[in-house]
Amino acid sequence: RRxxxxxxxxxxxxxxxxxxxxxxxxxxxxxxxxxxxxxxxxTDPLKFYIERxxxxxxxxxxxxxxxxxxxxxxxxxxxxxxxGKTNRFVGICIQRGGKGLGATFVLRxxxxxxxxEICYELYNPRxxxxxxxKLEKRLDDNLMYLRDALPEYxxxxxxxxxxxxxxxEEVPVNKLQVRMKPKPWSKRWERPKYNIKGIKFELPExxxxxxxxxSQPWLEFDMxxxxxxxxxxxxxxxxxxxxxKK
Amino acid sequence: MMPIWTKSGxxxxxxxxxxxxxxxxxxxxxxxxxxKTAKLFVGGKxxxxxxxxxxxxxxxxxxxxxxxxxxSVFKVTDDAIIKPGTPLYAAHFRPGQFVDVxxxxxxxxxxxxxxxxxxxxxxxxxGQTKTHRRPGAISTNKASKVYPGKKMPGKMGNIYRTSFxxxxxxxxxxxxxxxxxxxxxxxxxxxxxVRDTKLPTYKDCNKNPPFPTFFADGDEELPEDLxxxxxxxxxxxxxxxx
Numbered sequence: 332r333r334x335x336x337x338x339x340x341x342x343x344x345x346x347x348x349x350x351x352x353x354x355x356x357x358x359x360x361x362x363x364x365x366x367x368x369x370x371x372x373x374t375d376p377l378k379f380y381i382e383r384x385x386x387x388x389x390x391x392x393x394x395x396x397x398x399x400x401x402x403x404x405x406x407x408x409x410x411x412x413x414x415g416k417t418n419r420f421v422g423i424c425i426q427r428g429g430k431g432l433g434a435t436f437v438l439r440x441x442x443x444x445x446x447x448e449i450c451y452e453l454y455n456p457r458x459x460x461x462x463x464x465k466l467e468k469r470l471d472d473n474l475m476y477l478r479d480a481l482p483e484y485x486x487x488x489x490x491x492x493x494x495x496x497x498x499x500e501e502v503p504v505n506k507l508q509v510r511m512k513p514k515p516w517s518k519r520w521e522r523p524k525y526n527i528k529g530i531k532f533e534l535p536e537x538x539x540x541x542x543x544x545x546s547q548p549w550l551e552f553d554m555x556x557x558x559x560x561x562x563x564x565x566x567x568x569x570x571x572x573x574x575x576k577k
Numbered sequence: 578m579m580p581i582w583t584k585s586g587x588x589x590x591x592x593x594x595x596x597x598x599x600x601x602x603x604x605x606x607x608x609x610x611x612x613k614t615a616k617l618f619v620g621g622k623x624x625x626x627x628x629x630x631x632x633x634x635x636x637x638x639x640x641x642x643x644x645x646x647x648x649s650v651f652k653v654t655d656d657a658i659i660k661p662g663t664p665l666y667a668a669h670f671r672p673g674q675f676v677d678v679x680x681x682x683x684x685x686x687x688x689x690x691x692x693x694x695x696x697x698x699x700x701x702x703x704g705q706t707k708t709h710r711r712p713g714a715i716s717t718n719k720a721s722k723v724y725p726g727k728k729m730p731g732k733m734g735n736i737y738r739t740s741f742x743x744x745x746x747x748x749x750x751x752x753x754x755x756x757x758x759x760x761x762x763x764x765x766x767x768x769x770x771v772r773d774t775k776l777p778t779y780k781d782c783n784k785n786p787p788f789p790t791f792f793a794d795g796d797e798e799l800p801e802d803l804x805x806x807x808x809x810x811x812x813x814x815x816x817x818x819x
Contacts, residue, residue: 374766377595381752392811452580
């Protein structure tokens with residue numbers, strides 16, 4: 332190769348390789364389990380601090396993985412009345428409730444055409460293992476409407492294999508729109524107070540507009556209902572991480 | 578309130594009580610207290626010394642202690658007398674003991690007879706005219722008077738009530754917290770009086786308590802957390818049924 336001047340071409344060093352710092356990417360993706368965030372109230376913060384110490388102590392001995400509402404989990408508990416003394420249940424997490432040590436999650440599955448929901452406590456010492464078979468999020472925080480949806484959306488194989496995923500990938504959001512059984516439902520899910528985005532409503536337009544009568548558009552502007560947890564979350568996340576590393 | 582698990586996997590609800598700056602204020606000997614037992618005045622939480630008369634502050638000055646929000650009286654036997662001015666800690670109570678807790682209940686204001694005394698009221702329909710939550714009859718014809726103490730509407734709550742026979746599951750000596758079984762009267766962060774049980778079933782349960790009290794400057798070095806034998810500690814692995 333010769334340049335226009337006729338002199339030999341200057342040595343061009345190869346382009347620098349782009350180093351993807353996996354550690355920093357992992358740290359940027361922070362996940363704090365929702366039961367660590369204290370509710371708004373007049374309780375002494377010392378009580379939450381003491382509870383957090385107990386929760387961290389339990390997490391050091393027993394691994395509680397990161398999971399969201401909509402992920403499929405397998406939980407084995409110690410049961411004195413079962414043979415083998417353990418009881419394994421696989422299901423989709425439909426709800427995460429409670430704060431502190433009493434935090435719970437509800438798993439749902441359909442076994443032999445019978446819907447079964449079991450509410451487990453995260454910090455119960457009888458739980459031997461919590462395994463995440465498929466980690467994903469859904470469009471809603473509360474999937475109680477699966478009770479009124481067609482049973483195919485709640486059936487999961489008891490011997491399901493765990494779905495592999497890369498460490499630093501973002502948690503996938505399943506934008507599935509679920510089809511419902513004919514009305515009546517256990518709750519009027521079309522009403523705006525539940526704010527459900529994961530149902531494919533096949534109701535006539537008139538019914539949908541009638542449901543909007545119960546909307547409360549002033550709620551999002553109500554300042555007394557605001558509870559900004561960002562600073563609290565950062566502080567608690569730092570504290571929890573430091574303790575867990577020890 | 579918090580859950581606590583036993584080693585056999587059962588869950589119990591537990592109330593946390595914090596011992597905040599408790600000092601012994603005054604000792605009244607047997608003869609002066611007009612009874613068979615001596616009295617000890619104990620004060621609770623520290624508050625500002627202003628907005629109080631000199632006469633009321635006299636007790637605190639004598640004991641050499643900042644002004645307390647609440648003073649309560651404990652009837653004590655002669656061998657359990659403590660010098661005024663000694664601080665009292667949560668380690669005074671040990672796990673496995675049984676305890677009575679007294680406090681003022683949550684005030685509900687003026688309440689009707691259905692909420693206050695649990696009356697059944699009247700049916701909602703079938704011809705009832707303006708009568709759904711009323712007491713109905715208040716006395717008989719023969720009595721021709723209303724007995725004193727008749728249950729009627731009035732101010733409900735804000736009175737002292739005691740929960741008896743509550744087990745102490747755990748004591749945190751660093752932050753002075755007592756974990757007491759079940760619920761306790763009063764709202765969150767209210768002042769509470771904790772005392773050894775008077776129930777006869779638990780007479781033999783309080784074995785070797787710190788007598789007369791737990792002294793912090795003594796030789797005993799207690800661990801940060803004292804647990805009852807049956808309590809599941811989070812440092813142990815998960816519970817299994819072999």
